[in-house]
Amino acid sequence: MKSFARALALGLRYRWTFAASLACALLVAVLWGGNFGALYPLAEAAFNRKSLHSLAERQMAETQAEIRRLEQELSRLEPAASPSGLTSHEQEQARTLRRELAAQQRWLATQQWFQQHVLHPYLPRDPFRSLALVVAVVVAGTLIKSLFFVLHQILCARLAQRVAMDLRKTFFRHTLHMDLATFHREGTSELMNRFTADMESLTSGVNEFFGKLVREPLKMLACLIGAAWISWQLLLFSLLVVPPAAVLIRWLARTLKRANRRAMEEMTQIFSILEESFQGIKVVKAFTMERYERWRFHAASKKYFLKAMRIARYDSLTRPLTEILGILTISTAMLAGAYLVLNQKTHLFGLRMSDAPLSLSALLVFYAMLAGVSDPARKMSEIFSRIQRAAAAGERIFQLIDRQPAIVDPPRPRPLGRHCQHLVFDDVSFHYQPGQPVLERISLHIRFGETVAVVGPNGCGKTTLVSLIPRFFDPVSGAVRLDGIDLREVCLRELRRQIGLVTQETLLFDDTVYNNIRYGSPHATRAEVIRAAEQAHARRFIEEKLSHGYDTLVGPRGSLLSGGQRQRIALARAILRNPPLLILDEATSQIDLESEQLIQQVLERFIRQRTTIIVTHRLGTLALADRIVVMDAGRILDIGQHHELIRRCDLYRRLHTVQFRETA
Numbered sequence: 001m002k003s004f005a006r007a008l009a010l011g012l013r014y015r016w017t018f019a020a021s022l023a024c025a026l027l028v029a030v031l032w033g034g035n036f037g038a039l040y041p042l043a044e045a046a047f048n049r050k051s052l053h054s055l056a057e058r059q060m061a062e063t064q065a066e067i068r069r070l071e072q073e074l075s076r077l078e079p080a081a082s083p084s085g086l087t088s089h090e091q092e093q094a095r096t097l098r099r100e101l102a103a104q105q106r107w108l109a110t111q112q113w114f115q116q117h118v119l120h121p122y123l124p125r126d127p128f129r130s131l132a133l134v135v136a137v138v139v140a141g142t143l144i145k146s147l148f149f150v151l152h153q154i155l156c157a158r159l160a161q162r163v164a165m166d167l168r169k170t171f172f173r174h175t176l177h178m179d180l181a182t183f184h185r186e187g188t189s190e191l192m193n194r195f196t197a198d199m200e201s202l203t204s205g206v207n208e209f210f211g212k213l214v215r216e217p218l219k220m221l222a223c224l225i226g227a228a229w230i231s232w233q234l235l236l237f238s239l240l241v242v243p244p245a246a247v248l249i250r251w252l253a254r255t256l257k258r259a260n261r262r263a264m265e266e267m268t269q270i271f272s273i274l275e276e277s278f279q280g281i282k283v284v285k286a287f288t289m290e291r292y293e294r295w296r297f298h299a300a301s302k303k304y305f306l307k308a309m310r311i312a313r314y315d316s317l318t319r320p321l322t323e324i325l326g327i328l329t330i331s332t333a334m335l336a337g338a339y340l341v342l343n344q345k346t347h348l349f350g351l352r353m354s355d356a357p358l359s360l361s362a363l364l365v366f367y368a369m370l371a372g373v374s375d376p377a378r379k380m381s382e383i384f385s386r387i388q389r390a391a392a393a394g395e396r397i398f399q400l401i402d403r404q405p406a407i408v409d410p411p412r413p414r415p416l417g418r419h420c421q422h423l424v425f426d427d428v429s430f431h432y433q434p435g436q437p438v439l440e441r442i443s444l445h446i447r448f449g450e451t452v453a454v455v456g457p458n459g460c461g462k463t464t465l466v467s468l469i470p471r472f473f474d475p476v477s478g479a480v481r482l483d484g485i486d487l488r489e490v491c492l493r494e495l496r497r498q499i500g501l502v503t504q505e506t507l508l509f510d511d512t513v514y515n516n517i518r519y520g521s522p523h524a525t526r527a528e529v530i531r532a533a534e535q536a537h538a539r540r541f542i543e544e545k546l547s548h549g550y551d552t553l554v555g556p557r558g559s560l561l562s563g564g565q566r567q568r569i570a571l572a573r574a575i576l577r578n579p580p581l582l583i584l585d586e587a588t589s590q591i592d593l594e595s596e597q598l599i600q601q602v603l604e605r606f607i608r609q610r611t612t613i614i615v616t617h618r619l620g621t622l623a624l625a626d627r628i629v630v631m632d633a634g635r636i637l638d639i640g641q642h643h644e645l646i647r648r649c650d651l652y653r654r655l656h657t658v659q660f661r662e663t664a
Contacts, residue, residue, distance in 0.1 A: 205390020
């Protein structure tokens, strides 16, 4: 519940909203306590053709008579001459009589104050008018209670939504700062499940906590205070069944929390299958795997169904448990109260239950107060499962929020000027999983303004190598230095501002072409955006083929454009940023040869006076490189120019031959 408590603490930051909701809950509770049960003696007097005045006078007369009786018994038992001569039994009787006498005198003083300040100045003497007043008070109290109930609901919803908004922003901000390994490990479906289903469960739990879980106990407390005012000893005796029930409820809460957490994990699997099936729908249909995907979805859904049914079984115990607790409490109170009233006793099993014998009307009010506890208890049992689900969701959300990213800024970053000297890989090794090296002892020196192409078979570590430059990952050993400064010693934002990146898996956002090109350069003018598009050989298709030109929406992930169009827009985005360090990772792989030749002319001019690293297998792109790095199995086999590598590097010669045949 610690994570859930952290979410509640966010709501407490909105002090005025919380204070207003608490005030409304208190007013609802107080008005709930003033129910028909508390007004029963007044209604009884009206139907017996007695006014409130006559009822009060009769009760005062009974109280005065009781005081006189107690005084007489006390005077007979305790003669003025020798009070110390009483036996121990007589002394105990005297103490009991004095206690009862003091209680009756306090009650008489209360009655006198009520008659003097409330009854005579304001209340009518006519029996019917007295009943009408009782009804009016009940109706007015109900209307006022309903008003404050509505206000409380609105204020609680405001608190819950505020907490949800703050948590979403914190969760999103923290997720954006996580390293890429976290995204690869967790998966998009897991993160989306925590963003949506878990966040919704937590929001519902916060709303229920500030709502019913605050309001209903206050209503119970109001009734319990009323019952305690009549006889707190009898109330405690009636609640003897509560401690064992509390232990059982605690066990049930823990079990429900575990079951909810497991159900949320199964829901993540459903999200994962949906994501894979929908994103790969072309492959699913091409290989006629619809039946297999249905089976996978059925298996995951069945697991979730079994977990949900386990939750339902445990949840079904909460209301019966609450009802049994209520019945046992009421039954205990009825038996104990009936014994005390019918026999005019003040003790039960040797324990004092009241200072004076209870009257029938007082006992009926006591029963009514206990009955007033049952409805709030029932409502609390209904939200029991939701609170446990919210607690489980809170753990999953804060588990990710509390996770520290592996790639962070140093405590004291070194200043990094605009790149102008060299980029060095100094004996760099890297692995994703221990014992499975991806890069081994890579040493490479790249001068500023130099263009270096990296080639090699698939899986040799080319993309991983260039991913170390923007610090998507950090080397396991060795160091990557820019102008003599270890990249781990500089601020991530300063480093990545100097890098332009275009990858093979081009991602565009569901926005206009204009905003996608300007992404990363928010202060660029429209003229600069158009010039960048022209340099990337994208201006023609944007202006001639897209219905709204630069204001055309590209769809989710750029789905309304072809692969080549997406790559040219991504290239324009990198050109607009004008970075001193440019990384092209198979950036022209989806562009036709004619467009590639035009883009190469643009790149030939653009890469001047900037360091460029190109991961490619296209012959035309290799012509732009000053040097070519040949990699295999995470190592550098050779470095040189094209004609040198053709002569001395067997792997490069094979790659060149294969690519030449494909091009031909």
